[in-house]
Amino acid sequence: MESYEFLLIIAIILLSTKTFGVLSSHVHMPQVVGALMAGIILGPSCLGVVKETDFLLKTSELGVIILMFIAGLDTDIKELKETGLTSLVVAVLGVIFPLIGGFAAYMAFFADSFDKITVLKGVFIGVVLTATSVSITVETLMEMKKLNGKVGTVILGAAIIDDILGIVSLSFLSGFTDVNANPYMIFTKIGGFFVFMVVVGFAIHYIFRKMEDAVGTKRRVAIYGFAFCLILSYISEKFFGIADITGAYFAGIILCNIAKTRQYIAKKMTVSAYLLFSPIFFAGIGIKTDLHGLNSRFMLFALVLLIIAVTTKILGCGLGAKLCGISTLDSLRIGVGMVSRCEVALIVAEKGMQAGLIDRAVSPAIVLVVIMTTLFTPVMLSFVMKENESEKVTPNNIKYTN
Amino acid sequence: MESYEFLLIIAIILLSTKTFGVLSSHVHMPQVVGALMAGIILGPSCLGVVKETDFLLKTSELGVIILMFIAGLDTDIKELKETGLTSLVVAVLGVIFPLIGGFAAYMAFFADSFDKITVLKGVFIGVVLTATSVSITVETLMEMKKLNGKVGTVILGAAIIDDILGIVSLSFLSGFTDVNANPYMIFTKIGGFFVFMVVVGFAIHYIFRKMEDAVGTKRRVAIYGFAFCLILSYISEKFFGIADITGAYFAGIILCNIAKTRQYIAKKMTVSAYLLFSPIFFAGIGIKTDLHGLNSRFMLFALVLLIIAVTTKILGCGLGAKLCGISTLDSLRIGVGMVSRCEVALIVAEKGMQAGLIDRAVSPAIVLVVIMTTLFTPVMLSFVMKENESEKVTPNNIKYTN
Numbered sequence: 001m002e003s004y005e006f007l008l009i010i011a012i013i014l015l016s017t018k019t020f021g022v023l024s025s026h027v028h029m030p031q032v033v034g035a036l037m038a039g040i041i042l043g044p045s046c047l048g049v050v051k052e053t054d055f056l057l058k059t060s061e062l063g064v065i066i067l068m069f070i071a072g073l074d075t076d077i078k079e080l081k082e083t084g085l086t087s088l089v090v091a092v093l094g095v096i097f098p099l100i101g102g103f104a105a106y107m108a109f110f111a112d113s114f115d116k117i118t119v120l121k122g123v124f125i126g127v128v129l130t131a132t133s134v135s136i137t138v139e140t141l142m143e144m145k146k147l148n149g150k151v152g153t154v155i156l157g158a159a160i161i162d163d164i165l166g167i168v169s170l171s172f173l174s175g176f177t178d179v180n181a182n183p184y185m186i187f188t189k190i191g192g193f194f195v196f197m198v199v200v201g202f203a204i205h206y207i208f209r210k211m212e213d214a215v216g217t218k219r220r221v222a223i224y225g226f227a228f229c230l231i232l233s234y235i236s237e238k239f240f241g242i243a244d245i246t247g248a249y250f251a252g253i254i255l256c257n258i259a260k261t262r263q264y265i266a267k268k269m270t271v272s273a274y275l276l277f278s279p280i281f282f283a284g285i286g287i288k289t290d291l292h293g294l295n296s297r298f299m300l301f302a303l304v305l306l307i308i309a310v311t312t313k314i315l316g317c318g319l320g321a322k323l324c325g326i327s328t329l330d331s332l333r334i335g336v337g338m339v340s341r342c343e344v345a346l347i348v349a350e351k352g353m354q355a356g357l358i359d360r361a362v363s364p365a366i367v368l369v370v371i372m373t374t375l376f377t378p379v380m381l382s383f384v385m386k387e388n389e390s391e392k393v394t395p396n397n398i399k400y401t402n
Numbered sequence: 403m404e405s406y407e408f409l410l411i412i413a414i415i416l417l418s419t420k421t422f423g424v425l426s427s428h429v430h431m432p433q434v435v436g437a438l439m440a441g442i443i444l445g446p447s448c449l450g451v452v453k454e455t456d457f458l459l460k461t462s463e464l465g466v467i468i469l470m471f472i473a474g475l476d477t478d479i480k481e482l483k484e485t486g487l488t489s490l491v492v493a494v495l496g497v498i499f500p501l502i503g504g505f506a507a508y509m510a511f512f513a514d515s516f517d518k519i520t521v522l523k524g525v526f527i528g529v530v531l532t533a534t535s536v537s538i539t540v541e542t543l544m545e546m547k548k549l550n551g552k553v554g555t556v557i558l559g560a561a562i563i564d565d566i567l568g569i570v571s572l573s574f575l576s577g578f579t580d581v582n583a584n585p586y587m588i589f590t591k592i593g594g595f596f597v598f599m600v601v602v603g604f605a606i607h608y609i610f611r612k613m614e615d616a617v618g619t620k621r622r623v624a625i626y627g628f629a630f631c632l633i634l635s636y637i638s639e640k641f642f643g644i645a646d647i648t649g650a651y652f653a654g655i656i657l658c659n660i661a662k663t664r665q666y667i668a669k670k671m672t673v674s675a676y677l678l679f680s681p682i683f684f685a686g687i688g689i690k691t692d693l694h695g696l697n698s699r700f701m702l703f704a705l706v707l708l709i710i711a712v713t714t715k716i717l718g719c720g721l722g723a724k725l726c727g728i729s730t731l732d733s734l735r736i737g738v739g740m741v742s743r744c745e746v747a748l749i750v751a752e753k754g755m756q757a758g759l760i761d762r763a764v765s766p767a768i769v770l771v772v773i774m775t776t777l778f779t780p781v782m783l784s785f786v787m788k789e790n791e792s793e794k795v796t797p798n799n800i801k802y803t804n
Contacts, residue, residue, distance in 0.1 A: 004639045004646055006460055007467070011632035018625045055460045058408055065409070219676055223420045226677060230413035237406045244406055271673040274621050275628060 017279040033374050039286020050287050063281030066273045068245040069229045072252015073266040087157030090320035094338050095130045095165045097316030101308040102126035109301050124352040129309050131166030132159045133342030155337040166344050171242045193240040201254040217264040225265040291364045302365035306372050313339045333384050340377035345370050419681040435776050441688020452689050465683030468675045470647040471631045474654015475668040489559030492722035496740050497532045497567045499718030503710040504528035511703050526754040531711050533568030534561045535744030557739040568746045573644045595642040603656040611660050619666035627667040693766045704767035708774050715741045735786050742779035747772050
């Protein structure tokens with residue numbers, strides 16, 4: 001490959017992900033669905049024009065680190081506290097149900113025995129199904145102007161918590177991936193990681209707060225913030241054996257309640273993300289995925305996994321909401337609002353593949369499930385939310401009129 | 403190198419370039435001086451902690467492409483027309499003098515004969531000295547609040563023109579670097595390049611103008627703009643043998659008078675540039691430079707080159723201004739304002755090394771010259787501009803009072 005060929009590759013990825021993204025939004029789908037599709041079309045499943053290179057791999061790794069950093073920065077701790085217990089219960093049940101469902105599906109399809117590796121592989125599929133995508137939920141609810149109000153707030157809070165639960169599960173699993181490590185070491189490392197994060201967190205938080213007082217929001221704030229995120233990502237992997245993205249996410253959390261700094265860094269990182277890194281990350285998923293591998297057995301697995309992904313979220317989250325005294329209809333709405341999976345699911349899948357705990361053959365099934373839940377959520381949400389209007393028109397709750 | 407080691411490398415580059423940049427600005431120097439110094443310290447000249455990798459090379463190439471794209475976008479064609487003839491004469495003489503001076507210095511020091519390659523090498527050193535850095539000039543004049551007014555406007559116009567002249571010279575030289583190519587082919591290719599740029603330019607300009615009418619400024623405008631820049635960069639290299647950065651610069655020029663689009667794209671690209679790509683590009687120059695190679699002969703060459711770089715710009719530009727009827731003092735000011743070299747000089751040097759027409763041994767001398775002119779300009783400018791104030795106080799032009 002000539003030294004400047006990579007410029008053309010980047011241009012192709014940018015043009016195709018954005019064009020497919022815009023097309024997605026024209027049919028009221030999140031743009032990320034389009035970006036995923038673009039990757040599948042460019043990759044070996046279809047045209048095969050773009051191949052994995054070291055540069056694309058590293059850029060794509062930076063892309064997911066930046067995404068998780070932004071997710072951390074966007075965490076609204078105050079809002080989280082307000083929705084409180086309800087969101088927590090919804091999130092926890094909404095994680096447990098899909099975790100068990102995904103595990104069961106994997107074991108039913110692929111397990112011959114219950115040895116450690118097989119169980120870990122099953123758990124990984126379960127973890128893939130746990131995390132609701134905050135961005136897609138927020139985007140969908142914003143488009144419907146339903147983000148405020150009880151249902152929206154509970155969904156938002158629960159989505160944030162289950163993101164954290166998903167990431168923490170991933171960290172624990174990452175700790176287990178080194179087969180030579182003993183459980184004692186793993187827990188020590190994970191414990192050490194959290195202690196380290198708290199100590200470093202307070203110190204760095206203090207430094208950035210002082211910096212905001214001293215210089216306000218200048219470029220250096222964003223640059224130092226990004227460098228800090230990269231260093232935490234590196235340290236997580238190097239010294240604690242924990243996914244780099246976990247470090248990036250914590251870097252965001254550490255800075256997330258320094259009002260101006262957080263907003264400034266998030267804004268600048270977002271520009272970098274959408275201009276180059278996110279398209280390469282999302283397209284990269286498709287570029288790595290070969291849907292030719294989807295024989296009838298994996299296709300069936302994908303279908304079962306999709307049904308499990310949708311039903312366990314609705315049941316788990318709905319039950320959680322109901323237990324906290326929310327009406328059945330609103331509980332259903334919350335459940336439906338939690339169905340969409342995206343970045344985190346794909347990230348967990350990617351990490352699973354890197355650790356050898358998700359077979360490359362299973363990957364297309366996961367991508368399909370993610371795309372389908374992402375397609376379903378806005379459609380289902382508009383259906384269950386619509387009745388809200390009739391409720392307002394008919395105060396006696398006579399449903400299905402008009 | 404472990405797969406996540408590059409995260410730490412990026413963090414080190416970001417932290418050091420920004421810290422040194424901030425220190426530079428504390429002593430009233432442009433931040434880019436600090437970034438260059440950081441690279442020298444990280445590289446083999448000093449600590450040797452950062453080594454060139456394929457990822458850094460490609461990121462740095464993207465960095466210079468983005469810089470030149472922004473420079474193209476920032477070109478104010480209207481302003482250029484207003485300063486008109488004066489700027490043009492200042493720019494042309496300010497290019498010819500250093501070109502001859504640099505060529506003469508190289509031949510005096512290193513030439514045994516006048517064969518094609520040796521002459522080309524000499525011309526390359528001359529071209530390195532031609533282009534004033536717009537960004538440093540503008541930054542310095544803005545800090546002094548002297549950007550408006552005749553002196554400032556002429557400097558700005560001339561700096562833009564000599565940037566273009568520098569880039570065009572580079573393109574012509576790039577065409578000559580392939581020793582097997584015949585002159586006829588080179589001129590055909592360069593001619594074809596300009597025809598292609600005009601045709602594609604009008605088409606793309608039309609499309610972006612229509613897009614602005616249709617959607618205003620959305621993310622897709624910046625993404626498509628960036629993709630267009632990458633494609634032009636690629637086509638320049640691939641089909642015309644002209645430097646990719648020339649393509650990037652023309653991509654910027656093509657979009658530079660679509661008011662909102664230009665501003666929007668430039669803003670977004672600037673964020674990406676300073677958050678990652680520019681630091682890696684500027685530090686990369688230092689990382690590639692081994693100042694240990696500066697033996698007494700090269701040190702002497704650097705000193706001579708520095709003297710030539712400063713005096714030829716002041717003489718050439720000053721003479722140009724004087725020929726257009728500007729007062730001697732103002733002509734001197736214009737000359738001094740044109741001394742600073744930076745990005746374009748380093749870019750030309752980099753391209754020269756890639757083409758084998760600048761010896762790696764000469765590179766440290768060039769970096770030294772760039773750093774020194776960049777250090778000199780603000781200091782000298784503040785000295786010659788200061789008298790402006792006394793002029794205002796003493797209308798009879800009695801100088802050196804107070």
